Amino acid sequence: MQIAKKYFSESLIQLTILLSLIGVRVDIDSYLSGYYTPLTEINLGPSSAYIQTPFHILRDTFDGYGVHPKCPELDYFFASRRLLDEVRTLGSPRFHTQLNAWLVHEVPATDKADCGPSTSNNTESSSGLESPGEESRDVSEHLPVSGPAVYQTNIELGQGPCGAGACGFLKEEEDVKVKEEEEPAPVSQLAHSSTLEQESLLEGITALSSPTRHPSATLDIDQQWNNLLSVADLDDLDPLVTERLSDLDTDITSAISRNVSLHDAMLTSPGVFGLASDRTEPRTTTQQQRALFRMESIGSLNSDASPGMALGLAALPFASVCNITGNVSSNSALGGCLDEAVFDQINQLGLEGLDSIDSSLMDCLDSIDPRVLEDLESDSGLSLESSSGGPVSPGSSEMSSSSSSYCEDECGATGYSSEADSIPSKGIVDYTTAWPPVESVWHDHSYSSANFFNQPSVTLPRKNIKEEPLSDDDGFRLEEGELSRDELRARAMCLPFSVLQIVNMPVEEFLEVLDGHGFSPEQVTLLRDIRRRGKNKLAAQNCRKRKLDAITGLQEEVERLQVQRDKLLREKHLTAKTMGAVGHQIRQLTRDILSRLRDESGTPLNPDRFTLQCGANGRVVVQPVRRPAVSTSGNKTDKRKKGKKQ
Template identity: 80%
Template sequence: MQIAKKYFTEGLIQLTILLSLIGVRVDLDSYLSGYYSPLIEINLGPSSAYTQTPFHNLRETLDGYSVHPKCPELDYFFASRRLLDEVRALGSPRFPTQLNAWLVHQVSATDKADCGHPSTSNDSTDTSPGLESSGYETSDDSEHLPSGQELCQTTPQVGQGPCNGGACGFLKEDNDAKVKEEEEPAPLTQLAHSSTLEQESLLESISTLSDPAQLPPPTTDVDQHWSHLLSLSVTDLEELDSLVTDRLSDINTDIASAISQDVSLHDAMVTNAGAFGVTLERADTRPVSQQQRTLFRLESTGSSQSNASSGMATGLAALPFASVCNLTSNVSSQSELGDCLDEAVFDQINQLGLEGLDTIDSQLLSGLESIDPQVLEDLDSDSGLSLESSSGGPVSPGSSEMSSSSSSYCEDECGATGYSSEVDSVPPKGIMDYTTTWSPVDLSESVWHDHSYSSPAFFNQPSVTLPSKGIKEEPLSDDDGSSSLEDRELSRDELRARALCIPFSVLQIVNMPVEEFLEVLDGHGFSPEQVTLLRDIRRRGKNKLAAQNCRKRKLDAITGLQEEVERLQAQRDRLLREKQLTAKTMGAVGQQIEQLTRDVLARLRDDSGQPLNPERFTLQCGANGRVVVQPVRRPAVSTSTSNKTDKRKKEKKQ
């Protein structure tokens, strides 16, 4: 259900973006709550490399999902809002005033019922002017346009000629528009979703209409031009009107249908649209459908892929590459999937690498059986906290086995001989050349790869002479070449542990369970100084892991933000292009309307038989697509209106 909600929300955002392009603002903040499920992405994301513990301390919740407050995936949630703000900041294209008037009118069902005129022909001459005029007088337009009502009674009908005085307005082909509405249930949706291709086609059709060369003589069939234009634009705009009002009121329930009509998204969406509902219902039981849905969402949004990139990586990792490619139908999606695949493949490679390390460890185990214990003692004396190559991660599965492995330590006074049963490091060179005997230990439980033993010369050095306790606070001396070389390779904590004859390695101290650690502190008769050192070693080791984890998480966050910036920039460019195209389209429509208005008015006659002055009259398209001749509003009226508006604004400011 959350996934479905997530999809709907993305569709809602798209709808809002498109509505914003036509100047309608929709506040989706309430719909964005519970948008993403970052917990899933956290678990699947790259941030889990150094994860030492489960995300049990994910503090904040977002609609039931636990979210770490500093989790980079949380930014996607805010990115959605930021995207909406950016779109709103783009503003709306400024259309001609007449078009704005068309946009705000709404066709109600009752209007359609009341105005269901028996007009069956596109030829306006076949209709009864008187019947139409009466309909105009009682329509909603009459309420909004009282002046038009008066004029309506005296203006002749188009095509009737001057002799038909008393005809009101002219008839628009209601049936034609209705047929188009029935046959094309969502032309407006196509316009509203402002697909580039669709807008281009629309623009081409409009350009064809507006082209004077291709325009038929106005005397022949002006009505057909109007019908063509109105069927093209008025129907669409009326549906847009209804979309703006109805869909916003019922957007929770109708958003699914609105999205399903989004034929401008991608072809792949069409192929998947039929199964969309099915996949939503079976999301929990059909992983393949879930993957398809994820892919579907990726393609439908076209820009939100990074939101689900983490999930995509894991989800698609299980898919054969060919099948993944078959599911994609455009280049952009393939590129996006390629990124996801890269990430998934990279994760698999990492796993293979870790498995390979396991293999190496097993090989090393057999090879180390002949190594001198003294050498191994030196080996384990490193901090050994390098985590990157640990086969089991920072929290090794064998951490609970530390006690058993540590049982072989010698509680001699110096404690240096064989107190460690673990191999802290995999020396990069030379270690396999050792042929000296070495007592077998349980290496499989605690194999630690420490890269600090990088110098082969170290293995040629005699065993370290443990310094006195005072070394804990003494700086490392470079006077003694051999010891200083080794000291540089050893961690300070390891040296301190040796100095205090602590029979545990740093790794053991750090990784053993806290209960076991407390038992060690209590059961071995350590001095207070040793206890303090043990606690410090454990604390520093834990903190070291935490620091590495934190740094990696920070890098992941930076990477995610960079990708988000690139994605948003690309989306911004795309939206700006669509905005420009929409403005261009609407401008062409406005010019065409002006031209047709002039043609119509030139053929209308007033009571005295004189042609109407286009400067004094204009055509207004009311509800149901009816066109009314209306006198041009005086500038003084508009000025007064603007003054009133300004006064209201001033009052509000005060």
């Protein structure tokens, strides 16, 4: 179940990314909240790489297994959101919108039954005219919504060369009135239906092909359109575009009849086209009303014509999406790119590196001589006495006899170590046995332990050499090379504790020591200062280590994101190029089809004035090119402005 959920989530993200490429924004956060770790951005600033976030609450849980509370790898959790944002910011390629028609429509069986006989039974077509009132009424009956695809104008059903009088063509305004048929297919049915619904709906769509009287012209059109639509596979589009475009360009001339009249295009019933030669046959008024530049029945001329063309045309806008979706599911190149780029990083957020760090560190520690470890511990001022016994403290025996509970095993970080809080500082350990255990000293994330082994050349030599100037400790200059300033101070004040002891002993024990040993105020102050400085020194070391780790992690992330960005940009460029080629091809096909249509006067339609429009129900109608009304509105605005001025 988890795998299925993961697969679904990844597919959803991929789909979102791909939809974003075509301008569709989908918010999937709500869908992913149940699977992926909540994408809460914490890296809000340069200093927030290690904010005090209680990640440790997950440390002992399944989700937080292996996650160090302050590990910089936690930042990778948030890479997924940034990657998605990056993809979205890349923009989206645009389809060429000059082609706003699809030569597809659905021809139900009832339509054939109704319209078939109309060619022979239409007795009113002799007039070739239809009253505008009727037309308007009919349109009002069948066009509930005056959508952009439907033009409701006064048309004149002049008797064209076909003689059927079924052509609705307004000569003066060159406007075309288009009617919807009685089929109850809603306008938004295709647009809002799912892919499966679209497919089932498109199954009834017949092909838009040339009439049967031009059988040679209809041979390859279905295949051509199928080829065209198959190009929507973005993976193979680029190398195939040119080839298929050339194929279509060469074959379209023969694929579409040049002698298709506008009347034929307007005929609704299959019988009209089937008997297109008999252009003098009358039609009924209602059939004339329906025969308004509709090409829905063209395909019916060829009863055995494959619906692939119409299906492909109607499915074009959906096929693109479907093919893209299919690419996602099939791990195609683009999807694979996104997989590699996005989800690999998401999957790599498991912080598995911590385990390797731990193992490698333990291996390193195992191979080190304990005596060497003692020497290394003595590098830091606080670590000088971390070796067994607390060598210099004159009161060491006194300490041991005081049954104090110290945590000298923590020579390193107390803040950065996740175990330092729980293991050493809480338990009451015998002083004599608590000193040297190496295995409890070297924590994987301890700055003063792990780093000393990993980078001894950086930290060790200078620590041995360095000694801050002390004007008040001139008497201890001989030992400055070995002892820290606080060590010298502790010796000068005759404190019976080493610096490490002072620093690492629990608070209760420390307070007990302060109260129970009769120290002078100066000694108490020095003890507190030594403890404070010692803890702060380790904290500073850990802080610097974390800062370096954070910088390193961010640099690596930047490099990864740059590589991924370049890859996505290349994909975007390729997709835009492909879309442009497809759009050009579609425009060319549209022009070719329009050039083969005739109006009632027998003149070919001007492709610059007409377009092919695919209705929501799959019908294809011829529409006049919309004239932008910017000029008129601009004139009105200008007139208004002028009037106001006057």
